[in-house]
Amino acid sequence: MNWSEFFHMGGYAFHVWTSWALSMLSLLVILIVAKRSNAKIKSELLRQYKREDRQAQQSSAVD
Amino acid sequence: MISGAYLGLFQAPADYQQGDSFRIIYVHVPAAWLSLMVYVIMAVAAAIGMIWRMKMAFVVAICSAPLGAVFTALALITGAIWGKPIWGTWWTWDARLTSELILFFLYFGVMATYHAFDDRKTAEKAMAMLCIVGVVIVPIIHYSVEWWSSLHQGATIFAEGGPRMPADMLTPLLLMIGGFMFFYGYALFITCQTMVLKNERKSRWVREVISRNHSR
Known part of the structure; x- marks a missing residue:
């Protein structure tokens, strides 16, 4: 089997490749979204904790 | 670990002889299978959360819902794309297709229920109840092709007397499901x-x- 036959899929190229592309794309999108929101919450929490630490230090300095 | 699974994913299409519409099976069946498996996991996790008051179980259940919904959507869409050349129609209201569509709405129902409550504990309980009750759909979908006459073909892998598929077609399918x-x-x-x-x-x-991982 050569490449053009492979892409042709015995006349079902559109159906086969749309299905495959759609599936792989969805999985990729899930992965990107999951990773992004994971990184986001981590940096968000880090900022929050640093802010709280600073505030705690300032208030103890005032005391 | 993941790369191993993905090797299977991308190796799989390379090793067949006939290029035909049946190749859709390698995304359709894994998606459909996972759509059921994920719901069972959700129901089990929800039950564990309800019985042993385990917080993590609720998290597993609610985080599974959007993933399951995507698998269900993929199963429906790739099924439609497959159905067009083979059955001559994108969609028919047959038992398998309709029950799978209900499953799709169930996933959204679970997510909507969870987000409808401000109080997390209430939300978790309500969501868990829906997960547990909704699990009846899973056997209905699985046996729908036997109970009702259907356009959809019968079971391929769990058929009586072993899988109805030659090994060189079955192996990539199992690899895809594993992936x-x-x-x-x-x-x-x-x-x-x-x-x-x-x-x-x-x-x-x-x-x-969080602080430790950052300072490292």
Whole structure:
């Protein structure tokens, strides 16, 4: 089997490749979204904790 | 781990002889299978959460819902694309297709229920109830091709007397299913971690873990 036959899929190229592309794309999108929101919450929490630490230090300095 | 699964995913299409519409099976069946498996996992997790009051179980259940919904959508869409050349129609109201569509709405129902309550404990309980009750759909979908006459073909892998498929077609299919399962596990791990960090942001251990990972 050569490449053009492979892409042709015995006349079902559109159906086969749309299905495959759609599936792989969805999985990729899930992965990107999951990773992004994971990184986001981590940096968000880090900022929050640093802010709280600073505030705690300032208030103890005032005391 | 993931790369191993993905090798299977991308190796799989290379090793067949006939290029035909049946190749859709390698995304359709894993998606459909996972759509059922994920719901069973959700129901089990919800039950564990209800019985043993385990917080993590609820997190697993709620984080599975969007993943399951995507698998269900993929199963429906790739099924439609497959149905067009083979059955001559994108969609018919037959038992298998309709029950799978109901499953799709169930996933959204679970997510909507969870987000409808402000109080997390109430939301978790309501969501868990729906998960447990909704699990009746899983056997209905699985046996729908036997109970009702259907356009959809019968079971291929769990057929009586063993799989109805030659080994060189079956192996990539099993690899694809394995790859999808790995993918689900990995995505679930990430989304659960995100949710736990969010839920427990006030606790000391989250604070320590976040600070420690940063300073490293």
